[in-house]
Amino acid sequence: MAAQPDSERSVFDVAGRRALITGASQGIGAEIASTLARAGVDLVLSDRDNGKLATHAQDLRENCGVRVATIAADLSDPQTVEGLASAALTAFDGLDILVNNAGIAILEPVRDVRAQNWDAAMAVNLRAPALLAARVGTAMADAGHGGKIINVASTAALTPLAEHYAYCASKAALLMATKVLALELGPRGVRSNAVCPTVVMTELGQKVWGDEAKAAPMLARIPAGHFAVPSDVANAVLFLASAASDMVNGLELTVDGGYTAT
Template structure:
């Protein structure tokens, strides 16, 4: 029986045979992107920090969609993590066609209470790691000579300030600009680089930070559609950006925010 996901990703929205690395692939948005890509026929390399969770994801996706799934246990907060992951992922299927830079953390705190420890940790995972990983994967794609697609999961917090997210906003804004540089430098090699910028997404992390109605209500009031996003709304956009349907789309930062950042 054809699943709902397989029906959604038919025709031009297919990734049959494409080799894709997805970071932070066992939870939240990353897990949903992995499932969408598996439904669209991609061969997957999933990365995360927990081998048990990765093994469960490999098994579940392989059983449901019959696709090849590999994994790499890497802590992207480590200085050598991006290089180690780029190497392992490229070796899994003899190259990569797609990178989805999704892994991230959120350590909310007000400006006046910002600690160096949390600031550095946020920038290490949310900016340094994905930027260096994209540079390494991009270089490998250039050597392959077959083009490719890089998608950064940034945030609406990269486009509009968000209270108590000082380091997070700075990291995500930097990552959006880094992705534009990737688009500019790698574009001549047929490699497209784009960002998606979601508002709050109702994942486990989103619920943890925004689950209290008193905190969520003012934020929702600023979103014309009157709600937060759900994971598949991000996955659908990422899928489109990685597919041939977006073959002329390069260097964009696409808000997925119900109109929050439109002004």
């Protein structure tokens, strides 16, 4: 899809841009992919589940008229992460947007924490997005047209949650990684920001937080009175992917209904 000249584009127009989205086969990642595709963005989608990924990609091609490539990748393996960065950059001859969405949560109390689970969380939630951002961000800077890096973190990076030891730590570290990216790549036209949602009612979120008794204490801390839905996160990503956010760099954008304000 041919992009309009920058002088003729709305600051919210992202049509013709090229994006890599990780964790794109379901939940928040699938919604981000749909939102960007409806806005005219060509997509490289990655996830471990290639079957779901292929089905979603075909739907987006047929319904949105954009180019969609898929790359199956296990982000716990650093060599696979390096390969994903290289393949994604060549799929459509470059990238304009990187959305690091993939993540895992292994919940256990501090007394039961195991090195294997800690390392798994750090590998997927921190090392993988950090490496992808370094490789893709540098490539976008070298291409000379700038770009947007958007890391999907969590309010768990800003306020502690019991039994989320590794998850909170990995997401908090991702925020600092985002700031370093903003500092180093910002002068070369690449903006780096993070989105920090509260509980999001994906299929998994519904299973964990669908019980009213369990959800009540958490909901009581959200002034908006309800949890987020995937489109809330996807719309924040769309804003950060657009030229409307060009002066936004190194930001932690909370999508939490006021949870972190209380």
